[in-house]
Amino acid sequence: MKSVTVNQNIIDLEYAVRGPIPQRAAKLKQQGKNIIPCNIGNPQALGQKPITFYREVLSLLENPNIIEREKYLYQNPINKFDNISNHAINVSEKLLTTMETGLGAYTDSKGQYFIRESVAKFIDKRDSINSSKSYLQSNPDNVFLTDGASEGAKAVLELLISDKNDGIMIPIPQYPLYSATIKRCGGTQINYYPNEDNDWALNKEILEDSLQKAKYHKIDVKAIVVINPANPTGAILDSSSIMQVIDFAEENGLSIIADEVYQENLYGGEFISFAKAINNRKIPLFSLHSASKGYYGECGQRGGYLEVRNPPKINNSEIPFINLLFKLSSVNLCSNTIGQALVYLMVNPPQKGTDAFDIFTKEKRTILDDLFNKATLIRNSFKNMDGMECFGKIGALYLFPRLNKLPDNSNDFDYCMSLLEETGLCVVNGSGFGQKAGTHHLRIAFLPSIESLKNVLPSWTEFHNKYVNQ
Ligand SMILES: Cc1ncc(COP(=O)(O)O)c(C=O)c1O
Incomplete structure (x- = not known):
């Protein structure tokens, strides 16, 4: 052969x-x-046990025929462990109606629009952005639902890296998705080293040092990846570190890729999103979140999103960056629909007053x-x-x-x-x-x-x- x-x-x-x-x-x-x-x-x-509410909704979405039966059981419980929460029934019905085509059909390549709208609202709520600051609000057109955060990160890197002289700064130690994807796309990995003895904090000197080394080797650094809270160190970045990354990116014309998949895994520390910290500064930002981590832990269902702010201008095409990302996602048709539904549930937790709230x-x-x-x-x-x-x-x-x-x-x-x-x-x-x-x-x-x-x-x-x- x-x-x-x-x-x-x-x-x-x-x-x-x-x-x-x-x-x-x-x-x-x-x-x-x-x-x-x-x-x-x-x-x-x-x-780790899955969150009951998520699985109730997912099971109804997969098998809408049992919704009527569950409604009946809710009204006429055989015993209290028997029935799916009324909230799960309502949410499933709402999802199925709004999705129109159910779970078995391809969706828009960016993902269902109403889910992207929900993601945008979640981001605004998380970052305390209200309508008086509409210029800071997240735009659902710039949200992509993805098969886990990994796919979002890969799409951005694939687009940013055009040849081996394109550099991406990544923290060392790092989650190997980044080194592997940079390698796969044929770009150059530029290491920077958070200060371990200072709780893995960052400052401009650390970042400058790595950028200068890259420039010396004639590498055109395009973006900096920040993982917060971090894998593998578990460290949570303080606001000074975050602001110094932002200043550094602005001064050097870099995009920021903020991997924030662990934003719920804080155990007392404070999470500051890059979207919030950037405020109205015109720095390209790609933020990633996922249904795999946090308390959701639904790694196998592959739900995630990528949110883009201030997409970078492109030298070699008239096509806007967002449209190129859209083109890339179109090649994959769409992210899986169960993952999309989970992202919806992740950004719409049960509220007080619903029967799912206490257990959730x-x-x-x-x-x-x-x-x-x-x-x-x-x-x-x-x-x-x-x-x-x-x-x-x-x-x-x-x-x-x-x-x-x-x-x-x-x-x-x-x-x-x-x-x-x-x-x-x-x-x-x-x-x-x-x-x-x-x-x-x-x-x-x-x-x-x-x-x-x-x-x-x-x-x-x-x-x-x-x-x-x-
Ligand atoms: C920092 C980081 N980003 C992304 C991922 C991948 O997440 P997903 O399952 O959403 O693709 C992981 C998985 O461990 C991770 O640790």
């Missing part, structure tokens, strides 16, 4: 979250070892409190591990401690592999996300049950102190 040459960019790209350590974990599991999978932010795979609120609180408790439990255990240091407020779904002490000839990959072999705990080595030269880290997703964490933490501590002191 004749061999083919394939795309070198795809050969070169890396994705550590599903790399050699998780692959080894899968093998060990097959052999019967108990594995505690803390390598990936996939909440429902680790037992309780489930949301339970999930977020549980995540915070697990993160705190793990973080406290670092105190008993020699040379283990963890910076930043707790956000997202991850802790990213630094391994200050490792034996000679060892690195974070070796550490994480040995940790897996010894204890069954599967985490990702810091080098999989990039890190400052000479430092070593690991990323742990705080998702497994509190019981399994309580079981494994003493063995981790024991393993750690033995490993680093060998």
Whole structure:
């Protein structure tokens, strides 16, 4: 058979979250070892229960024939656990009427208009923008519903990168979607390094430093990616960091790609959206959000959105940026309709006075409190591990401690592999996300049950102190 040459960019790209350590974990599991999978932010795979209200609505949307039956049951309950909430029935009916074509038909390539309108309203409400500031309001025409935030990020990068001299600044460490997509599009990754010892804060010097290095190599930097709250560090950016990114982007004519998929995973910290912080400054901004994280955790349903503000002007075409994004989305026909419906539910949570409100609120609180408790439990255990240091407020779904002490000839990959072999705990080595030269880290997703964490933490501590002191 004749061999083919394939795309070198795809050969070169890396994705550590599903790399050699998780692959080894899968093998060990097959052999019967108990594995505690803390390598990936996939909440429902680790037992997080879906929000009841979402699933009630989705089930009715998929099977509208049972709506009448559910209405009857609501009026004539057999027992109180039997019936779907009246609110879910109403929302499903409203969605089906407004969607017109149901879940089985392609939609507008940007997604259903009324859902995009809902997203725009959600953004305005979140950022306290009212009609007196209509010039700051989100525009549904600039909202794209996507198969998870990943698709939105990829579309923007694909459009911005025209050749290998086009640079995209990304934080190090970073979520590998960015390095992989830049590689796949044939652009150049420009690293910048949030200040770990200052809770991963940013300032203009850090950003300037990386931009100057790129310019020295004749790279035309197009955009800066900011992930807030961050994956893998879990850090939450303060307002000074955010404002310095904005000033820097404005001074250097860069677009900002704000990955804000963890905006609900704060556990006490404050989330400031880039849309709000930019205010009326004319800086191109691409904001991403998703139904995969937060308390929703619906990773597999692939719901997300991309919101564009101040789309950049284009040198080599008369076609406006938004229309080019639209063209790209048209090639994919549309994002999946279940994901679109979930985004609608994400931006329209049940309100007080509806019968879904109490359960929804309780489930949301339970999930977020549980995540915070697990993160705190793990973080406290670092105190008993020699040379283990963890910076930043707790956000997202991850802790990213630094391994200050490792034996000679060892690195974070070796550490994480040995940790897996010894204890069954599967985490990702810091080098999989990039890190400052000479430092070593690991990323742990705080998702497994509190019981399994309580079981494994003493063995981790024991393993750690033995490993680093060998
Ligand atoms: C920072 C960040 N952005 C985007 C994504 C992808 O999200 P989605 O499932 O919405 O594509 C993830 C997933 O872990 C992430 O951590």
